Amino acid sequence: MQLRLHTRYQNSAGQRVRIVLNLKRIAYEYVPIGSPRDAGYQRLNPQGLMPALEIDGRVVAQSMAIIELLEELFPAPSIYPADPIERAETRAFAYLIAADLHPVNNQRVRKYLAEKLGADEAGQLAWYQHWVAVTFTSLETQSQQRGGDGPYCFGATPTLADACLVPQMANARRFGCDLTAYPRLVAIDAACRELQAFADAAPEAQPDYPGETAKA
Template structure:
């Protein structure tokens, strides 16, 4: 059965870490896509695309997929030639669990709208918001580090010798933790994998500063692929 593969358009912005996950996945799979900066759109205009108003959203032909997790599942289903998940069912589940700890447990507590609410509605000081952020990052990273320590064998990336599902979730959250000056010295396995990923073109091209809406963006020429 032939699966339709219409053109892809990603609605996001440079600092959106969920959008960075999708950009990494698109790059790892070698897929071309159009980039539309939500920052250049009116809020009402973007809500007509994604009623929740959150990023990212992927336009597939004339259809819209919201939520990075659903987008990643779509890409894995349709563009299976370069899989992001391990072949082994247990490792597939472990990779998904690792990613969910970041996307479902950590990211919702630390994202911008939560920090904004703490400041504007709860009158939390900047120091209190920073303490909030660092607390949840430390709890999350402690668990992630232990998950990697429990693997049956050492691997170059989170769950294999090629970067994939877990790694594309890890890299943006580590970058955010650095922006908030979190102490990462207790997480050598996470940092080693993040450092390894950061040297790969698929990850470099997904970085915030590589996006056309990043302040001070300078266009560079890169080739597709991993």
């Protein structure tokens, strides 16, 4: 089975897929995309969003659908806890980021705010930081209430929740969000970034990263 992940270094949805691929120790080919508007990529994935996973010539779009497919194809190690309720809680945590926060703060929304609604840079930043605060406040409260027996979102093993959280924490820092009110999320993020699976999925570790630390 040949897996090719079409994405780019600064695509947080692609990053969450890379984390899951790495956690499951699945070999794949990284295919850098300059822009989702590229004609070639549009033909491959008419949705026009990143990432897209190509499997033996078939293409699956949408990061969460890709991740669910990977879980079905490669069930061990799982990215979910064993307990059914905790599995649902993990999904709820992850989808608050992937389905509620990320869509309202992505680049095409910010572009629309600027070009169609006339929002200046300060206005766009206020929008971004507002929705991060709303989401992170909820996630922090849930994490504090839950406690936990390990350094990650749901215990001693990283799950889908961690794979979604870490890229969003990086985005929040990039946009100057104040994270002091979220000590549990900051601690989870730090613990995850110590793992090789997360480090290898980071933007600066990708071959198309423009900095000097990119892989050869």
